[in-house]
Amino acid sequence: MRLELPTPIECFDLAMEDGATIRVRRHGNADGARMFLSHGNGFAADAYLPFWGPLATRFELIIFDFRNHGHNPPSDAANHNYAQMSRDLERIFEGVTGRLGAKTNIGAFHSMSGRAAMKHAIEIGWRWDALFLFDPPNIPLAGHPLHQPLMDFELKLIAWASQRQDRFKDTGELAQQYAALRSHKNWVEGAHDLMARSVLHREVETGDWVLSCRRELEASIYRQALTLNLWPRYDEFGGPVKLIGADPSIKNPSPTAAANFALHQENGYPFEAIAGSGHMLQLERPAECRKAVTSYLRELGIDF
Numbered sequence: 001m002r003l004e005l006p007t008p009i010e011c012f013d014l015a016m017e018d019g020a021t022i023r024v025r026r027h028g029n030a031d032g033a034r035m036f037l038s039h040g041n042g043f044a045a046d047a048y049l050p051f052w053g054p055l056a057t058r059f060e061l062i063i064f065d066f067r068n069h070g071h072n073p074p075s076d077a078a079n080h081n082y083a084q085m086s087r088d089l090e091r092i093f094e095g096v097t098g099r100l101g102a103k104t105n106i107g108a109f110h111s112m113s114g115r116a117a118m119k120h121a122i123e124i125g126w127r128w129d130a131l132f133l134f135d136p137p138n139i140p141l142a143g144h145p146l147h148q149p150l151m152d153f154e155l156k157l158i159a160w161a162s163q164r165q166d167r168f169k170d171t172g173e174l175a176q177q178y179a180a181l182r183s184h185k186n187w188v189e190g191a192h193d194l195m196a197r198s199v200l201h202r203e204v205e206t207g208d209w210v211l212s213c214r215r216e217l218e219a220s221i222y223r224q225a226l227t228l229n230l231w232p233r234y235d236e237f238g239g240p241v242k243l244i245g246a247d248p249s250i251k252n253p254s255p256t257a258a259a260n261f262a263l264h265q266e267n268g269y270p271f272e273a274i275a276g277s278g279h280m281l282q283l284e285r286p287a288e289c290r291k292a293v294t295s296y297l298r299e300l301g302i303d304f
Contacts, residue, residue, distance in 0.1 A: 003190035005046055006056065008063075014095040016067065016088050020075035024096065025063045028056035033104040033129075033297075033304040036062045036093070040111030040280075042161065042211075042218040044070030044198035048110070050188045051282035051289055058304050059106075062096055066113060069213045070198060080217045082224055085112075086120040093127050104302060108293060110134040110282060112221055115230055126238025129302055132293055134244050135279050137256045138230050138263060146259055153255040154225045161219035168209040171196040183254070186276075187283040195283075234268035242296045243269040244289060246278050254279040270296065 008025040015021060025046075037052050039045045045063045052061055066085050067075050093105070107128045109117040114136035121131060139150040168174050174196035178184045184192065200209040211218075234241060245260035247253060256279050264271035272292045277285045297304055 001190040003049055003194045005049060005194075006053070012099065014092055016075075016084075016091050018076060018079050018084070020067050020079065020088070021073055022064055022067065022088065022092055023071040024092070025071075026060065026100070027052075027063060028059050028061040030060055032059040033106060033302065034062060034096075034100075035059045035106040035108055036064070036096070037108045038064055038066060038110070038113035039069065040113065041221045042069075042199065042213050043111075043195065044212070046070065047191065047195035047198040048282050049194060050191055050286040052108075054286075055290060055293075060100075060103075062092075064092060066116065068217050072212075074214075077214075077217060077220075080220060082116055082119055082221075082228060085116040086124060089116055089120045090124050090127075104129050104304070106293075106297070106302075107131040108134070109136075111137055111279065115225075115228070118230060118232060121238065121241075122232055122236050128239055130297060130300055131237070131239070131241045132244060132296070133241065134282055134289070135246050135254070135256050135260055136230075136243075137225065137279070138259060139225060139228070140259060140262060141229060141231050144231075144262070146255075146262055149255055150259055151226060154222050157222040158219050161215055161222055164215050164218075166211045166215045167206075168196075168200065171200055171209055174200060174209070182252070183278055184280060184283075186278065187280060188286060191283045231263065232267065234270075240296075240300055241269060242292070243271045244281070244292050245271065245273045246281055247273050247275050249273075250276060250278070 008027050010026045013021050013023050045065050065072050105128050114133040140146045175192040178192040201212050203210050243264055246257035248257035248261050274281045274285045274288050282289045
């Protein structure tokens with residue numbers, strides 16, 4: 001089955017403080033509450049369609065990729081870091097609000113974008129009526145029993161990303177690689193193909209399909225996690241945050257599952273683990289992830 005993206009209501013570019021461009025796609029119900037959605041490291045927001053597509057009937061969806069990912073043109077590698085991405089998120093929020101007007105704002109961010117959203121909310125300011133963090137791969141602080149396992153996990157990702165194939169004869173070649181990975185094999189039908197189409201672009205000079213996020217930039221984000229020290233308490237945020245994690249009880253769980261359960265237990269977050277899911281939970285159990293979002297919004301009394 002081939003998944004096809006809906007036509008956006010509109011698309012527009014926003015300029016970041018260093019001149020980088022972020023291309024925003026607006027989907028869904030223009031009269032609904034506004035939900036900002038983005039992706040994990042090396043991925044792209046369009047490919048999360050199995051999760052966000054059905055939300056379009058009720059929400060105004062602001063779909064965007066972080067710098068050097070997806071639809072965005074390349075930008076300065078020196079600014080490809082979490083501090084800049086958190087500032088980018090502020091710029092995106094201000095740009096969208098300035099263009100479309102103020103309304104109820106919900107953030108739904110996975111992995112890398114979840115980390116950036118945490119830094120943004122704590123260090124820059126609270127902008128949300130509710131914030132959802134999907135399995136952010138935070139490393140517990142030194143001395144925590146999960147600190148070294150998560151450090152080892154990131155080191156493996158650094159080594160993998162640094163040497164991953166970055167040129168393909170067509171998008172199907174990468175789709176097959178995704179499907180063959182144990183960590184990605186449980187994605188819903190069509191998601192491997194859509195992800196490959198979303199993270200690759202055609203190089204005019206050679207005709208090759210190449211990664212939009214260069215492998216050295218992907219590796220650099222994994223490397224930055226080693227010193228990020230992002231393990232905040234729930235009360236450091238300015239409003240309601242729900243942590244939605246991978247299932248720690250499955251066979252060969254993602255190391256992030258235990259880390260997020262610990263973050264919930266120790267630091268007071270509302271939490272829900274999605275049964276049977278790994279780190280890419282929105283592509284494995286999209287309906288359950290949507291329910292985890294809408295049930296919490298109802299609990300908060302947020303109209304959508």
